[in-house]
Amino acid sequence: MxxxxxxxxxxxxxxxxxxxxxxxxxxxxxxxxxxxxxxxxxxxxxxxxxxxxxxxxxxxxxxxxxxxxxxxxxxxxxxxxxxxxxxxxxxxxxxxxxxxxxxxxxxxxxxxxxxxxxxxxxxxxxxxxxxxxxxxxxxxxxxxxxxxxxxxxxxxxxxxxxxxxxxxxxxxxxxxxxxxxxxxxxxxxxxxxxxxxxxxxxxxxxxxxxxxxxxxxxxxxxxxxxxxxxxxxxxxxxxxxxxxxxxxxxxxxFVGRLESLVAVAISRPGGRTLAELVAELNPIAGDWPEHGTQGALAFPVAGHLERLVKSGRAHRAGALGSAAVWAAR
The missing domain is CATH 3.60.15.10 (Ribonuclease Z/Hydroxyacylglutathione hydrolase-like)
Structure with a gap:
């Protein structure tokens, strides 16, 4: 339409x-x-x-x-x-x-x-x-x-x-x-x-x-x-x-739900890069189509990572190539 x-x-x-x-x-x-x-x-x-x-x-x-x-x-x-x-x-x-x-x-x-x-x-x-x-x-x-x-x-x-x-x-x-x-x-x-x-x-x-x-x-x-x-x-x-x-x-x-999803995902062993988080959460975070929407989800997920770091609930645990790896504290 x-x-x-x-x-x-x-x-x-x-x-x-x-x-x-x-x-x-x-x-x-x-x-x-x-x-x-x-x-x-x-x-x-x-x-x-x-x-x-x-x-x-x-x-x-x-x-x-x-x-x-x-x-x-x-x-x-x-x-x-x-x-x-x-x-x-x-x-x-x-x-x-x-x-x-x-x-x-x-x-x-x-x-x-x-x-x-x-x-x-x-x-x-x-x-x-x-x-x-x-x-x-x-x-x-x-x-x-x-x-x-x-x-x-x-x-x-x-x-x-x-x-x-x-x-x-x-x-x-x-x-x-x-x-x-x-x-x-x-x-x-x-x-x-x-x-x-x-x-x-x-x-x-x-x-x-x-x-x-x-x-x-x-x-x-x-x-x-x-x-x-x-x-x-x-x-x-x-x-x-x-x-x-x-x-x-x-x-x-929605903000509360996505933050909870991000917090749970980075608490799993090995942590997650932003790309891994987006790929994992995009199918379950909302009712939008999976194809072609990961770029949009990257923005709020990055914001939640920053917020979790600021509150002491997450940290940068390393890197995978040029991408930071984020993990729960």
């Missing part, structure tokens, strides 16, 4: 519009926040998303591109920042910003490779599939940002609608959300990921790709405390009320 290329924007609340854009068998949801004076775009999609989908959606909404004065890039994954150059071309009056910790990877693809896509090479001996890296390069055109989206910063859209930047790390170090208090809505992109990322038809695609476990848990707790009626993500249906709360609880429960 693929997303309808002619999908129209959907108004979820006054001044909050969702635009579902195609991403293979998945979709990437971008959002427009509109006030009386200006508008904010949350995320840019991959290269081509803005001219092919966002600009037509703005036309349908009656919003001129010159009214978009802020573009917030949620984080440094290519399906969220690959269209930054498009944003630069389309929105002449816009200030384009991202979280401070993710800025370098968004502006420089080599930095993205070193610290995000291939960020597990040095410490874990795990590298990304070359085909995935080739696709990432093909959907990305870098451009300089205009500054950072700092926690607590406000964007006045006019008519009493003030959007607020919220730091929500865990999936990446610099992931940011946008709070729309007037609509009781929170735009979170990939800040929380449930128990699996889903295809457009709702079936499981691959594991939740959080990376920094304590930060991720803190973000879940912060979102629960904020308790907005609308929880708006990049790859899941719109969630309201109890469904949003259930999703946050599901996200936390």
């Amino acid at each position: 693929t997303v309808d290329h002619k999908a129209h924007p959907v108004e979820l609340a006054p001044g909050v519009h969702r635009i579902d854009t195609p991403l293979g068998d998945r979709y990437a949801s971008l959002y427009i926040l509109a006030g009386d004076d200006t508008a904010l775009l949350y995320d840019t999609g991959v290269d081509g998303t803005i001219p092919d989908h966002v600009l037509p959606a703005l036309d349908l909404l009656g919003i001129d591109a010159t009214s978009v004065t802020t573009v917030v890039v949620s984080h440094c994954d290519v399906d969220h920042f690959g269209g930054v150059a498009d944003a630069r071309a389309a929105f002449a009056n816009a200030r384009i910003v991202a979280g401070p910790a993710d800025r370098a990877a968004i502006e420089d693809f080599d930095d993205y490779l070193a610290h995000r896509a291939r960020g597990l090479v040095d410490d874990f001996g795990w590298d990304e599939d070359p085909a995935v890296l080739e696709w990432c390069r093909s959907v990305t055109r870098e451009s300089r940002l205009d500054g950072t989206a700092d926690d607590g910063a406000e964007v006045d859209l006019g008519g009493g609608r003030i959007a607020v930047i919220r730091a929500v790390p865990g999936h990446t170090r610099g992931h940011v959300a946008v709070d729309a208090p007037w609509a009781d809505a929170l735009l979170v992109a990939d800040a929380v990921l449930g128990s699996s990322v889903r295809l457009a038809d709702g079936s499981p695609a691959f594991p939740p790709t959080y990376r920094y476990v304590d930060d991720y848990l803190d973000t879940i707790a912060a979102l629960e405390l904020t308790d907005r009626e609308l929880l708006l993500t990049a790859h899941y249906p719109t969630m309201r009320g109890d469904r949003a709360r259930e999703f946050l609880a599901e996200s936390r429960a």
